[in-house]
Amino acid sequence: MTEASDRNSADPGRHMRGEVEEQPSVFEGLLAERPGIAEIAGIIAQRRPRFALLAARGSSDHAALYAKYLVEVLLELPVGLVSPSTTTLYGASPDLTDVLLLSISQSGGSPDLVEVTETGRSNGATTVAVTNNPDSALNATAELSVDIRAGTERAVAATKSYGATLLALYLLIDAVRGGRGEHARGLPELARTTLDTSADAVSEAARRYRFADRMVTTGRGYSSATAAEAALKLAETSYLSARSYSGADLLHGPIAAVDTETAVLALCGSGRGGEAMREVLSTVHERGADICAIGSATTRVDASHRIAVPDCAEEVAPLLEVLPVQRLALELALARGGDPDSPRGLNKVTRTR
Structure with a gap:
């Protein structure tokens, strides 16, 4: 039986379901590797980069957005998101002396990210590959590498590899500032609790939004990455x-398109980003939108439906918030007659230049 026919069997979505549920154990395994990640962080800290650049595509681009907040808040360094085409199509070769370049790719096989990393390294950057494939071309190109250790992922939609990428980035960046991953230690058990306690609310949300035509996802701060990943998964x-949309950007124009026919998935944690969402969602609620709030502070905002997750430090909250998001994407796909293991027109590895 071919892999494609295996995916289209009598149990659609079983790979995605299993990979979502595997994340607590993936987190445990990755936390055990923190000392090795800390060694790489030590090299970065010793070189004292003057700023950081992040290169990524797809779900990894959303992980890069999370890393952007980590670097700017925890390390207080300026951060930019790389446009790979400036190198691959236009031949730009900037001086990157004393720059940290993090190239994030679950497969490590995208030619544009390999080329960007190669150019960055030759132009003075400290290059670090963050991948789920230690034998990848990206790992071979970068000076340093972090293996996210998520294991083989059979569903096309990235779930456990996304969560593992977030955790690897947190452990790396936290260690650069001299941290010991304190806020991450309880994540495996918190992830199990999240999956267990949110199941009924996720199923209800899937029934509620089964016939939705469009959805807006929104968050502030660290949770902006979860909002972006939610839109992609759906x-x-x-x-x-x-x-x-960022919660702030939503009020700067796009709010005009929000009405009673709009479903809004909003990330609402107990930190500063979540607090900033209260005014945003009050405005969205006034326009009659159907709001599904996900996070540890859902009772503090206007919402039509709520999916609670356990409270934790804001800087690691996206690792928990994304779990019901992934489950919702899975259940909505099944409710709408699709197979999330094999979305139409998509492949596991997308090669761009």
């Missing part, structure tokens, strides 16, 4: 027209 598995 689009690629359920074929929803989903668009992500």
